[in-house]
Amino acid sequence: MKINKILTVLLAAGFVVASCNNPETKVTYSSGTAPVLTVSSTADLTLTPNPDNSVLSSLQFQWTNPNYMFSNGVNTQDVNYTLQIDTVGSNFTNPNMAVIAFTNVVANNFTVKALNAAVGQLQLNNGVPHQYSFRIISTLTNKSLPLYSNVVNITITPYLDVVFPVPAELFITGSATPLSWMGGGDPPATSQQFTKVNAFLFVLNDITLIGGQEFLLVPVYGNWTHKYAFTTADGNNPMGDFFYPDAPGNFKGPGATGNYKITVNFSTGKYTITSN
Numbered sequence: 001m002k003i004n005k006i007l008t009v010l011l012a013a014g015f016v017v018a019s020c021n022n023p024e025t026k027v028t029y030s031s032g033t034a035p036v037l038t039v040s041s042t043a044d045l046t047l048t049p050n051p052d053n054s055v056l057s058s059l060q061f062q063w064t065n066p067n068y069m070f071s072n073g074v075n076t077q078d079v080n081y082t083l084q085i086d087t088v089g090s091n092f093t094n095p096n097m098a099v100i101a102f103t104n105v106v107a108n109n110f111t112v113k114a115l116n117a118a119v120g121q122l123q124l125n126n127g128v129p130h131q132y133s134f135r136i137i138s139t140l141t142n143k144s145l146p147l148y149s150n151v152v153n154i155t156i157t158p159y160l161d162v163v164f165p166v167p168a169e170l171f172i173t174g175s176a177t178p179l180s181w182m183g184g185g186d187p188p189a190t191s192q193q194f195t196k197v198n199a200f201l202f203v204l205n206d207i208t209l210i211g212g213q214e215f216l217l218v219p220v221y222g223n224w225t226h227k228y229a230f231t232t233a234d235g236n237n238p239m240g241d242f243f244y245p246d247a248p249g250n251f252k253g254p255g256a257t258g259n260y261k262i263t264v265n266f267s268t269g270k271y272t273i274t275s276n
Contacts, residue, residue, distance in 0.1 A: 025072070026071075027070050027071050027072050028070065028071045029068070029069075029070055029071075029145060030069040030070050030071055031067075031068075031069045032066045032067060032068040032069065032138075032145060032147050033064070033066050033067050033147070034066065034138075034147045034148055034149055034150075035063040035064050035065070035066050035081070035106075035136050035138050035147060035149040036063060036064045036149060036150060037061065037062070037063045037134065037135060037136045037149040037150055037151075037152055038061075038062050038063070038152075039059055039060070039061055039062075039134065039152050039154065040059055040060040040061075041059060041154075042152060042153070042154050044129065044154075044155040044156075044157075045058065045059070045154060045155070045156045045157070046129075046156075046157040047112055047115065047116045047156065047157060047158055047159050048112070048159060049159040049160070049161060053112050054111065054112050054113035055111050055112070055113065056111060056112055057109055057110070057111060057112075058110050058111060058112045058114075058115045059109075059110050059115060059154075060107065060108070060109045060110070061083065061107065061108050061109075061110070061134070061136075062106060062107045063081065063106050063107070063136045063138075063149055064106065065079070065106055066079065066138040066147045068140060068145065075140070077140050077141055078103055078104055078140075078141075079103070079104055079138055079139075079140065080101065080102070080103050080138070080139045080140070080143075081101070081102040081103070081105070081106070081136055081137070081138055081139075082099055082100070082101055082102075082136065082137045082139070083098075083099075083100040083101075083102070083108065083134065083135075083136055084097055084098070084099055084134070084135050084136075084137065085097065085098035085099075085100075085118055085119060085121070085122070085132055085133070085134055086098075086122070086132070086133050087122060087124070087130060087131065087132060087133065088131035088132065088133050088153050089131075090133070092133070092135065094122065096121060096122045096123050097121075097122065098118050098119065098121040098122060100118060113161065115156070116158050116159060116161055117161065117267075117268070119132055119156055119158050120158055120161065120267050120268070121268065123197075123198070123201055123265070123267075124158070125198055126158050126159050126160040126198075126199060126200075127157065127158075127159065127160070128157060129155050129156065129157045130155070130156060130157070130158070131153055131154075131155050132153070132154055132155075132156055133151050133152070133153050134151065134152045134153075134154065135148060135149050135150070135151045135152070136148075136149040137149070160199050160200060160267070161267060162199075162200050162266045162267055163266060163267065163268065163269035164228075164244075164245055164266055164269065165266075166199065166200055166266045167219035168196075168219070169193065169194075169196070169219060169220070169221075170193070170194040170196070170202045170217060170218075170219055170264060171188070171189075171192050171193050171194065171217070171218050171219075171220075171221045172192050172194070172204060172207065172215055172216070172217055172218075172262065173192065173215065173216055173217075173218055173221075173222075174213065174214050174215030174216050174250065174251075174253075175210065175213040175214055175215070176209045176210050176213035176214055176215040176253035176254075177192055177207065177208075177209065177210070177215055178191070178192075178207075178208055178210075179191075179192060182218075182221055182222040183222055185222070186221070186222050187221075188221040188222075189221070191207070192204070192207065193221075194262070194264060200265060200266040200267040201263065201264070201265055201266070201267070202263070202264040202266075203261070203262070203263050203264075204261065204262045205261050206259055206260075206261065206276055207259070207260060207262065208257070208258070208259055208260075209253045209254055209257065209258065209259075209260050209273075210253065210257050211253070211254060211255050211256045211257040211258075212253070212255055213253050214250035214251060214252060214253060215250065215251050215253055216228070216229050216250055216251065217229070217243065217251075217264060217271070226245065226246060227245075227246060227247075228243045228244065228245055228247075228264075229243065229244065229246070229247040229248065229249055229250060229251065230242075230243070230244070230247055230248075230249035230250065230251055231244055231247050231248070231249060232248065232249045241270065241271070242269050242270050243264070243269065243270070243271050244269075251271075253273075254273060254275075258275055258276075259275070259276040260273050260274065260275055260276060261273070261274045261275075261276055
């Protein structure tokens with residue numbers, strides 16, 4: 001019996017030693033190469049609103065694979081790419097910067113309409129040239145291990161392309177607003193009127209919105225014959241989404257009462273609400 005006990009102890013000790021000599025291998029990041037971005041042309045480009053041109057190719061963007069490497073070999077994860085578009089000199093800090101995502105592709109061919117929509121996200125004046133900066137960022141899961149490409153600058157003249165006809169004026173109304181639902185006999189309230197910034201953009205810089213309530217956008221104060229609303233009666237994302245003419249659903253306001261800025265963009269067909 002003593003011999004069996006001794007053998008059992010020796011075998012257990014041997015197992016512990018063997019386990020200690022074979023620790024679990026940890027995979028670590030080894031290297032990667034910043035992607036190189038090239039564009040089919042960097043000459044000044046004027047985009048035109050001709051419907052026949054909208055589906056034609058404008059610019060093709062290509063970038064190299066960053067070739068992520070790990071201690072156990074070549075990366076096998078999806079590689080995510082983000083094309084950023086900003087104005088020259090802003091260094092990709094513009095809050096209106098365009099961000100376009102791709103996965104496991106290293107090229108994108110923009111049609112005239114798609115490129116115009118992309119640069120239109122920066123909300124610059126149409127019909128005049130602007131200098132835009134383009135770059136690619138590659139990342140892995142959860143935006144890890146970012147690698148930044150070179151920057152390509154191109155002068156582009158965008159055109160006005162709206163999703164819906166743009167009204168002359170725009171107001172907000174509803175239980176989420178200080179004046180609640182506007183009455184037809186009420187005089188227009190400048191405190192709930194948007195400022196028309198350009199041919200397609202309306203901004204209301206500071207308004208108190210009541211938490212958990214609803215609102216609509218209307219082109220004529222106190223008149224619901226025409227309105228901009230959501231597609232279903234149960235509302236939508238409280239901080240911004242698409243809007244549609246004469247849709248059936250009220251917008252849901254923010255959850256918390258506070259001061260907000262509202263932007264309504266008829267070029268993209270979206271509105272945004274940001275806290276002041």
